[in-house]
Amino acid sequence: MNPLPRPRVTPPSRNAQARLERLAADEEAAGRAPKTPVSVVLALGANLGARAETLEAAVRELGEHSGIDDVSLSPVINSVAVKLNGPDPEAPGYLNAVATLSTTLSPRDLLAVGAEIERAHGRERLERWGDRTLDIDIITYGDLAIDTPALTIPHPRAAERDFVLGPWHELDAQAFLPGYGSVAELLAELRATQGPASETGTP
Ligand SMILES: Nc1ncnc2c1ncn2[C@@H]1O[C@H](COP(=O)(O)OP(=O)(O)OP(=O)(O)O)[C@@H](O)[C@H]1O
Numbered sequence: 001m002n003p004l005p006r007p008r009v010t011p012p013s014r015n016a017q018a019r020l021e022r023l024a025a026d027e028e029a030a031g032r033a034p035k036t037p038v039s040v041v042l043a044l045g046a047n048l049g050a051r052a053e054t055l056e057a058a059v060r061e062l063g064e065h066s067g068i069d070d071v072s073l074s075p076v077i078n079s080v081a082v083k084l085n086g087p088d089p090e091a092p093g094y095l096n097a098v099a100t101l102s103t104t105l106s107p108r109d110l111l112a113v114g115a116e117i118e119r120a121h122g123r124e125r126l127e128r129w130g131d132r133t134l135d136i137d138i139i140t141y142g143d144l145a146i147d148t149p150a151l152t153i154p155h156p157r158a159a160e161r162d163f164v165l166g167p168w169h170e171l172d173a174q175a176f177l178p179g180y181g182s183v184a185e186l187l188a189e190l191r192a193t194q195g196p197a198s199e200t201g202t203p
């Protein structure tokens with residue numbers, strides 16, 4: 001009897017199959033608009049141009065969007081630019097802040113709104129962690145956890161960033177980063193290992 005023909009395409013292993021299913025679920029979640037408003041935390045940064053005016057305008061523009069309400073802004077801090085090789089005191093310094101808001105936009109649409117505001121303020125993407133007129137990152141979106149090529153939530157580097165945790169803690173001392181822990185504790189741990197933020201204060 002002839003042996004059964006071998007399949008020409010090797011089926012994905014169980015692990016690979018599980019990863020594909022997880023990605024499909026995350027992509028679906030990234031595009032899903034919530035039925036009721038969701039609380040969101042954004043991080044804003046600028047180290048080129050009229051930094052303070054840009055941050056102020058960006059927050060106003062977020063609040064003017066029909067899918068966004070209740071925008072609150074943390075104190076704005078000065079911070080040394082963190083480059084791929086570490087803090088760079090020679091690079092233009094940043095102003096950083098954190099905004100909380102509620103939204104009926106899907107995570108993907110909120111990312112697009114942030115990108116459009118960045119573009120309107122002259123953001124150019126020339127190099128990773130390069131100098132920029134405006135950066136808007138989604139830190140949390142309710143308690144959602146997704147990992148897709150275009151969007152990872154919570155932001156995967158938030159827990160390592162004093163310039164995110166610091167202003168966030170000032171805005172909300174009870175804040176929690178889903179999957180990582182309390183912002184107060186994360187900040188204390190970070191400062192215990194890295195020392196206090198190299199430069200902070202209200203500009
Ligand atoms: N939570 C997130 N918030 C914003 N952008 C994200 C997020 N997760 C993934 N991205 C993707 O990251 C891409 C690059 O973003 P950006 O150029 O702002 O990175 P960066 O600010 O230089 O670095 P970092 O991501 O470390 O803050 C965006 O086009 C977006 O698709």
Ligand SMILES: Nc1nc2c(c(=O)[nH]1)N=C(CO)CN2
Nearest residue numbers: 045079080081082094129163
């Ligand atoms: N101080 C500071 N450094 C950074 C910042 C930032 O917002 N502030 N953003 C980066 C990429 O998102 C890279 N480095």
